[in-house]
Amino acid sequence: MANIAVARIKREFKEVVKSEEVAKCHIKVELVDDSFTSLRGEILGPPDTPYEGGTFILDIRIPETYPFNPPKVQFLTKIWHPNISSVTGAICLDILKDQWAAAMTLRTVLLSLQALLAAPEPDDPQDAVVARQYKETSDIFSQTARHWASNYASAPHREPVMDDKVAQLKNMGFDEHKARVALSTHNWDIEQAMENILS
């Protein structure tokens, strides 16, 4: 499969590795295998956001028609964000769909995703629950997003109150992640969250 997709990914690798963002450890791309069609991306949570300091891993699949069609990207790290599914990690971003342009590269895609973390677009949501929380109770959204980033992306800033609530449910025998999802969905009301898990 010595097609244009592979040739281009090889060239892009050189570009990403040399770029100054990599030097500052903001973005990173790695090979998963030798095929150049399955890659592993990494972005750093941008400063002054709930994701600050977190490391988010991305699964990047290069289609055979690349660069004429966009790469398929999704988050492997669990994240609480209006435009990213908290269940599957699927991303709602126009440049990964109809606004893709052939001159875009892995580097610009990763930088765009970093920008998406800094500027959510709640009117075009991927995760409706998160988007509603973002619009209605932005404080709780920020804390929840920070809590998720500290637990899944090893971001430094913790949310002790939320950690305690998750620990409470975990001690009662619930699965930690299910407890976290239920609490996040019900604005950290323990009783509602428990009802939700048991129903």
Added chain:
Amino acid sequence: MSATDSTAGASGSGGSTQGASGSSGDAPEQPDTSTYECNICLDTARDAVISHCGHLFCWPCLHQWLETRPNRQVCPVCKAGISKDKVIPLYGRGSTDQKDPRDKVPPRPQGLRTEPENNANFPGFGFGEGGFQFGIGAFPFGFFATTFNFNNGRPPPPGPGTQQHGEEQFLSKVFLWVAMMCVVWLLIS
């Protein structure tokens, strides 16, 4: 393969030293070559074309891009409107192909050649100067033409009383007579 190796090394260790040495090694040639790289395949552009917005592509690459999205044809770099007819082929001196570019699939659009502007005036044909026309055939067009003269851009007819006016009146009468005689001759014969 060298790409793979250097990539794996740099990304694996996150090593700033390797990245730095790599970039410094390529630094002298980088600015020159990358200027003429196709924006799609990132290789040096072959069968180069340039969009009106100034972005360089290989023609096969751009053609495939336009084919991929026939309903939304935009420049892959700046998303300006673009189409097959609105790109200009670049013909470098050293890159003259032995093959006719039209034999290639897909054919590259032709360059647009406009003729240089011609500023020389047509030599004057001298018709109708002085508001004067001949009748052709049987009908005395001259009569109408001189009587109902709209005088577009030509010098005005001389005023009555001047010598030229007299001559014109005389000539007008002569031609009127000639026309009458033609009509009479046609009626008789």
